[in-house]
Amino acid sequence: MYHVNWGNDMNEHRNTLSSSSGVAGLYSAPTDVRMAHIAAGLKKRRAASRRLRLYGIMAIVTAIGFLCILLTTIISNGYTALQQTEVAVVIEVPAGEILDDTGAIDAEKSRNFNWAGLVKRSFRKEFPEVTGMLEQRSLGELLSANAGYDLRLQIEDAGVVPTGPVTYWVKASDDVDMLMKGRMDRTIDEKMRRIKDDQLVWFDKIVAKDNIRLVFNSTFFTMADSREPESAGVLGAIVGSALALIVTVVLALPLAVMAAVYLEYFAPPGRLTDFIEVNVNNLAAVPSIVFGLLGLAVFLGFFGMPRSAPLVGGMVLALMTLPTIIIATRASIRAVPSSIRDAALGLGASPMQTALDHILPLAAPGILTGTIIGIAQALGETAPLIMIGMVAFIVDVPASFTDPATALPVQIYIWSDSAERAFYERSSLAIMVLLLFLISMNLAAVMLRRKFEKKW
Amino acid sequence: MEEQQHISTAFDKDLLALNEMVQALGSLAIAQFETAIDALATQHLATLDQIISNDAKLDDLEAAIHEKAVEVIALRSPHAKDLRQVLVALKIATILERTGDYARNIANRTKVITQAGNENIPGVNIGRMGQVAQEMLHDVMRAYDRHDAELALEVWRRDIEVDHMHTAFYKEVLASMARDPNLVATGAHLLFIAKNIERIGDYATGIAEQVHFLVHGAVPEDSRPKADRTSKVVGV
Amino acid sequence: MDSTTKPTDASKLKPVDVSVFYGEKQALYDVSLDIDAKSVTSFIGPSGCGKSTFLRCFNRMNDVIPSCRVEGQIIMDDVDLNSPKIDPVLLRARVGMVFQKPNPFPKTIYENVAYGPRIHGLAANRQEMDFIVEDSLKKAGLWKEVSDRLNDQATGLSGGQQQRLCIARAIAVGPDVLLMDEPCSALDPIATSIIEELISDLQNRFTIMIVTHSMQQAARVSQKTAYFHLGKLIEYGDTKEIFTRPQNEQTEAYISGKIG
Numbered sequence: 001m002y003h004v005n006w007g008n009d010m011n012e013h014r015n016t017l018s019s020s021s022g023v024a025g026l027y028s029a030p031t032d033v034r035m036a037h038i039a040a041g042l043k044k045r046r047a048a049s050r051r052l053r054l055y056g057i058m059a060i061v062t063a064i065g066f067l068c069i070l071l072t073t074i075i076s077n078g079y080t081a082l083q084q085t086e087v088a089v090v091i092e093v094p095a096g097e098i099l100d101d102t103g104a105i106d107a108e109k110s111r112n113f114n115w116a117g118l119v120k121r122s123f124r125k126e127f128p129e130v131t132g133m134l135e136q137r138s139l140g141e142l143l144s145a146n147a148g149y150d151l152r153l154q155i156e157d158a159g160v161v162p163t164g165p166v167t168y169w170v171k172a173s174d175d176v177d178m179l180m181k182g183r184m185d186r187t188i189d190e191k192m193r194r195i196k197d198d199q200l201v202w203f204d205k206i207v208a209k210d211n212i213r214l215v216f217n218s219t220f221f222t223m224a225d226s227r228e229p230e231s232a233g234v235l236g237a238i239v240g241s242a243l244a245l246i247v248t249v250v251l252a253l254p255l256a257v258m259a260a261v262y263l264e265y266f267a268p269p270g271r272l273t274d275f276i277e278v279n280v281n282n283l284a285a286v287p288s289i290v291f292g293l294l295g296l297a298v299f300l301g302f303f304g305m306p307r308s309a310p311l312v313g314g315m316v317l318a319l320m321t322l323p324t325i326i327i328a329t330r331a332s333i334r335a336v337p338s339s340i341r342d343a344a345l346g347l348g349a350s351p352m353q354t355a356l357d358h359i360l361p362l363a364a365p366g367i368l369t370g371t372i373i374g375i376a377q378a379l380g381e382t383a384p385l386i387m388i389g390m391v392a393f394i395v396d397v398p399a400s401f402t403d404p405a406t407a408l409p410v411q412i413y414i415w416s417d418s419a420e421r422a423f424y425e426r427s428s429l430a431i432m433v434l435l436l437f438l439i440s441m442n443l444a445a446v447m448l449r450r451k452f453e454k455k456w
Numbered sequence: 457m458e459e460q461q462h463i464s465t466a467f468d469k470d471l472l473a474l475n476e477m478v479q480a481l482g483s484l485a486i487a488q489f490e491t492a493i494d495a496l497a498t499q500h501l502a503t504l505d506q507i508i509s510n511d512a513k514l515d516d517l518e519a520a521i522h523e524k525a526v527e528v529i530a531l532r533s534p535h536a537k538d539l540r541q542v543l544v545a546l547k548i549a550t551i552l553e554r555t556g557d558y559a560r561n562i563a564n565r566t567k568v569i570t571q572a573g574n575e576n577i578p579g580v581n582i583g584r585m586g587q588v589a590q591e592m593l594h595d596v597m598r599a600y601d602r603h604d605a606e607l608a609l610e611v612w613r614r615d616i617e618v619d620h621m622h623t624a625f626y627k628e629v630l631a632s633m634a635r636d637p638n639l640v641a642t643g644a645h646l647l648f649i650a651k652n653i654e655r656i657g658d659y660a661t662g663i664a665e666q667v668h669f670l671v672h673g674a675v676p677e678d679s680r681p682k683a684d685r686t687s688k689v690v691g692v
Numbered sequence: 693m694d695s696t697t698k699p700t701d702a703s704k705l706k707p708v709d710v711s712v713f714y715g716e717k718q719a720l721y722d723v724s725l726d727i728d729a730k731s732v733t734s735f736i737g738p739s740g741c742g743k744s745t746f747l748r749c750f751n752r753m754n755d756v757i758p759s760c761r762v763e764g765q766i767i768m769d770d771v772d773l774n775s776p777k778i779d780p781v782l783l784r785a786r787v788g789m790v791f792q793k794p795n796p797f798p799k800t801i802y803e804n805v806a807y808g809p810r811i812h813g814l815a816a817n818r819q820e821m822d823f824i825v826e827d828s829l830k831k832a833g834l835w836k837e838v839s840d841r842l843n844d845q846a847t848g849l850s851g852g853q854q855q856r857l858c859i860a861r862a863i864a865v866g867p868d869v870l871l872m873d874e875p876c877s878a879l880d881p882i883a884t885s886i887i888e889e890l891i892s893d894l895q896n897r898f899t900i901m902i903v904t905h906s907m908q909q910a911a912r913v914s915q916k917t918a919y920f921h922l923g924k925l926i927e928y929g930d931t932k933e934i935f936t937r938p939q940n941e942q943t944e945a946y947i948s949g950k951i952g
Contacts, residue, residue, distance in 0.1 A: 348784035
């Protein structure tokens, strides 16, 4: 602390004041006294601001801490789903039963052929010591129930049937998958495990022979839902979400922009307009499940639209996003300086021309940002979509807006509910996919805003 | 004039108009004076009458300059040299108008002398004095037109000649009046006429001071050399 | 052009008993004037005296403010501009406006000037539009400075240039009357002088009404001046008379800087 001589120039002025109006205290004290008092109080003030900083830092650390815990949990649960266990089986495909006269694969024959049986039989050959139906069934459970279908797809994709025995890699069952990834506890009591002791023995044998491997789980990204976790993927859910969001944007954006323009420029001031404005703002806070109920009652019940369709899902989400976009649009329109509007009107442009030629183009970045944020919100909504039925078990990737579909967050919900451990890790991976989409959309919104921000 | 032009062309035009009006007044005043000095010798009555009646024109022109100067100040808010230009124009106009008045006075008195039939007093230098005063006016108005402070200062110093001539003339006339009492009336008028011419010389220096003020922003510092000793003449 | 000895033409605009209300509050009280054609008339007065409000009556910009109500008549060419039958959009093609803060559109210089003629359909093809743009920029004294960069953004110009661009934009529509609401208050003295000189040129073609809070500007630029105070017209007359011998005490007090 250093002492500064502030001088006493103000003293005379203050002394005259104090003598004429009788004001006592520090105000009329000489400068040195006042400055000493202020300096003394400075210590307390600095301590208070340090404390405040500390609280702020603690709050941020706590928030980031929770975020880290969340992300760590999800990632640690989900990253293993990126891999899928496959088992090597030597199979000889009987060409005669698959091919037609020309030597090409006959689709009919292929469809009717018992691929699953072929796989199982071939697999059993590796374990000649396994006899007895029960045991053999137990052995077969080590492979995926859809292994036969997988093999058929491999053969059909290749287009030829090789002669003689060939080693094929087929998917293991989800229990083996979990075992391989170390997610199954081998030490607990057999009755509490899904893998029985004999299966463990066989598993170890396969591992010892190196007939088992982990490959990238492309099924997750290319297939729709399935009963078997190893055959389940999010493609159906992603497409369903995408279709629903397209409907949302196509419906919500024009309606919201037009509503905002009307409210800003054309609505006559009065009770009715105030009423509308208040309600638009309130709608933004309504719980999303209420919109689901609305969709259920009106779209499905009254209009009889197809259940589980992305069309209906999109409409419900559009209603939900409408207030967000209206509010963002109004804020952007208001940010356009009124001088532009005056200039356009002064030249003889009609209010509509002014809005279309000048105001909206300048408000566009803000509108876009608001829309992206609204879409990002809608992407993560589960409750309203459940209400209108996009929660069914759908095995096909939806091809149109009226096909039954499901959405990504709903898929996550369905999977997280199931008993299989493998679905748990897959739902964590799906959450990571969803988070990735959300983060990239928000990033896009930030970048767009930065790029188009104009300084007036 | 070598100065830059104003962005407002109307402003330039106003100042130019003002300047031209003052020049016109100057020409008129000088012409009046010239004619009056000549008429002293010729004693031509018609000319004298014309001088007297022309004086109204000078009054009108001075009023117009006044009006214009007020207008320029009110509407253009001139500053610095522009402001000095307007103020100087006003001042010079007043001086020129009074010069014209003196010319008229000279004409009036000449008329009286002529009508009384008195002869001119011999050995009179008054024409010469009038000449010098006339030249001073010419030169100082030229200095004003060109914003030439050097020329103005030179005219300013020249007034001493007029003063000398006036003092000499004064003594001469007194001597003549003492010698011949019949010449007293004429002599008295002549004394006044000479005084008027001397005053006109002073006016020319006044204009010179204004030109100096216009160019440099201040009147000349040194005091002007004066040599009018007529107030000290006691006896013949 | 000498700003003082202009012969007064026939009156172009005749406001008659114009009053303006914002809700219940009255901002202008029964103003009547005769505005001369092809000359500059200035409105002066302290802040809040109603001069800008009055100016905006001439192109019905007050319509944009919801609570604003204009009573009285404004006669131009035997038509009352204030009548509800008049379409403001049409009116604004005849009465142009330049605002206090230069407000070019965030588009190119060419597009700024072309916008007005475009929406009114004044150019049949590209050549005609090019001509309109060039002519307007020339009349606004800006052509030499921007002729080689018509496709640059208008916001890259200096303040004074932007305001001249706004003037060019207004006159591109070919109005009879130009309204200027404190056009120089956001500009430095040199830019102001340039625009005042421009106004002197423009008055040969347009009837100009200018609101200004600078009395010196009104003195320099206008032939007639109207002094407003608290919504009333106090005095209206030749600029020269107002600034040398005003007839009203209040006018005298304002001009000499004795009141707000």
